[in-house]
Amino acid sequence: MPGNNQRRFLMKDLKKSVLGAAAATFMFAAAPAVADDTVKVGLILPMTGASASTGRQIEAAARLYIAEHGSKVAGKTIELIIKDDAGVADQSKRLAQELVVNDKVSVLAGFGLTPLALAVGPIATQAKVPAIIMAAGTAMIVDTSPWFVRTSFTLPQNTIPMAEWAAKNGIKKVVTLVSDYGPGLDAEKWFKTKFEASGGQIIDQLRSPLANPDFAAFLQKAKDDKPDALFLFVPSGQGAVLMKQVVERGLVADGIKIIGTGDVTDDDLINGMGDAVVGMITSHNYSADHNSPENKAFVANFLKANGNARPNFMAVGGYDGMALVYKALEKTGGDATGAKLLDAMKGLSWVSPRGPISVDPETRDIVQNVYIRKVEKKDGALWNVEFDTLANVKDPSHTPK
Ligand code: PHB
Numbered sequence: 001m002p003g004n005n006q007r008r009f010l011m012k013d014l015k016k017s018v019l020g021a022a023a024a025t026f027m028f029a030a031a032p033a034v035a036d037d038t039v040k041v042g043l044i045l046p047m048t049g050a051s052a053s054t055g056r057q058i059e060a061a062a063r064l065y066i067a068e069h070g071s072k073v074a075g076k077t078i079e080l081i082i083k084d085d086a087g088v089a090d091q092s093k094r095l096a097q098e099l100v101v102n103d104k105v106s107v108l109a110g111f112g113l114t115p116l117a118l119a120v121g122p123i124a125t126q127a128k129v130p131a132i133i134m135a136a137g138t139a140m141i142v143d144t145s146p147w148f149v150r151t152s153f154t155l156p157q158n159t160i161p162m163a164e165w166a167a168k169n170g171i172k173k174v175v176t177l178v179s180d181y182g183p184g185l186d187a188e189k190w191f192k193t194k195f196e197a198s199g200g201q202i203i204d205q206l207r208s209p210l211a212n213p214d215f216a217a218f219l220q221k222a223k224d225d226k227p228d229a230l231f232l233f234v235p236s237g238q239g240a241v242l243m244k245q246v247v248e249r250g251l252v253a254d255g256i257k258i259i260g261t262g263d264v265t266d267d268d269l270i271n272g273m274g275d276a277v278v279g280m281i282t283s284h285n286y287s288a289d290h291n292s293p294e295n296k297a298f299v300a301n302f303l304k305a306n307g308n309a310r311p312n313f314m315a316v317g318g319y320d321g322m323a324l325v326y327k328a329l330e331k332t333g334g335d336a337t338g339a340k341l342l343d344a345m346k347g348l349s350w351v352s353p354r355g356p357i358s359v360d361p362e363t364r365d366i367v368q369n370v371y372i373r374k375v376e377k378k379d380g381a382l383w384n385v386e387f388d389t390l391a392n393v394k395d396p397s398h399t400p401k
Helices: 004-017 021-029 052-069 089-101 114-127 139-143 155-168 182-197 216-225 239-248 293-305 313-332 338-345
Strands: 038-045 076-084 107-110 131-133 148-150 173-179 201-208 229-233 257-261 281-284 349-352 355-359 366-378 381-393
Touching (some): 038 089, 076 089, 089 107, 114 131, 114 139, 114 182, 139 148, 155 229, 155 381, 182 229, 293 313, 355 381
Parallel strands (some): 107 131, 173 229, 257 281
C-alpha cells in the first residue's frame, strides 16, 4: 500500500488535473471496475512533435492487430482509447490519470520515450493497472513499477550483440556517440563493457543532446579521433538527420566504419538515407525484412492498411503489446482485474513478426532474438538484411552483475 504522504501527493495532483476530490478518493479506493463487457486499453503516444512517427507506427499496428483478430476476446470487446502526449512527460502523466479515473481503462500502454514511461509508472502502481511499454528502451523502466510489462526492447539487449560482433570482426578502436538520456547511456555503457571485455578499446564517448539534434561538432570530434569504427545510438525519428551529417562530414570516406543499434537505420526512415548507408551493420530486435511467414503477413497487411508505409520496430512493439492483452485475457477467461491480468501476462510466449518472444516472469521484461543486419539495396529499396541471430536474449541489467 502506498504511504500516506505518497497518497496525499497523488490525490492533490488528481484534484488539480482531473475530477473532483470525491471521484479521486473513490477511484483509488479499489482497482478499476470491470463494469461491463468492454475492456478499455488506454494508449498514450506521441502523435505530434519530434517522436510523432513512433505514435503513428504504434497506433497503426495496434489497430491492425484488432482488425486481424477481431475486437472480441474471451467474451469481452476491446476498446482502444488513443491520447496524444506530444512527447511531454507531464502530459503523459495527466493523460494516464484521466484514462484511469474517467475512462476506467484496464490497461495503460504506449510510452514513446523513456521519460514518458517513467512519468506513468507511479499512476500504474497506485491504480493497480498493468502498463505495457511498447516503445521505450531504457532497461531500468520496468524496475520502477511492478505494473510495467515490456513488449519493445532494451538498449543493453540490442547493443551487446553489436559490441561482440565488432570485436570479432577486426574492429579494435571505437568512438561511441549516443543521445544524452536513458537509452543512450545504456547503449554507451553496455557497448563499452562488452567491447572492452572482448579486447577492444573505447577511445572517446560522445553524447549529443536529445532535443534539437545537431551532430556536426560531435561528428567532427569523432573524425579527428580516427577510430576504426563509430558506434551510434539515436532514438527512432533521428536516424536520417544523423546519417546525413555522418556522410557530409566525410567519416565514411575516411574509412571509419559506422555501426550502431537498429534505431539508427529505422525502417521508417531508411529509404530517405540514400545509398551511403548501404553496407552499414547494426544489431536490433526487428527488421521489416525478417524472413518468416508471420512477418511476411504482418508487413503485407501493414503496408495495405497504411498507404504503403513500412512498419518499423515501434510498430512491432505495439502489435505485440496488443497480442499480450489478448493472450492475457484468454488466460483469465476475460477477467480484466489488474492483478489477474498482470499475473497472466508474466511468462507468456508466442511467435511475433520479429521471431519468438516471451515475457520474463521475474522481471516483466521482454526476451527476444537479436539480429545482426546489413543494409542492402533490393529492387531499388533499402532494407536491414539479417545475417546472424542471437537467440532469446534477456536484458542483462536485471540479473546480478
Ligand atoms: C526511449 O526513449 O527509450 C527510446 C526511444 C526511441 C528509441 C529507443 C529508445 O528508438
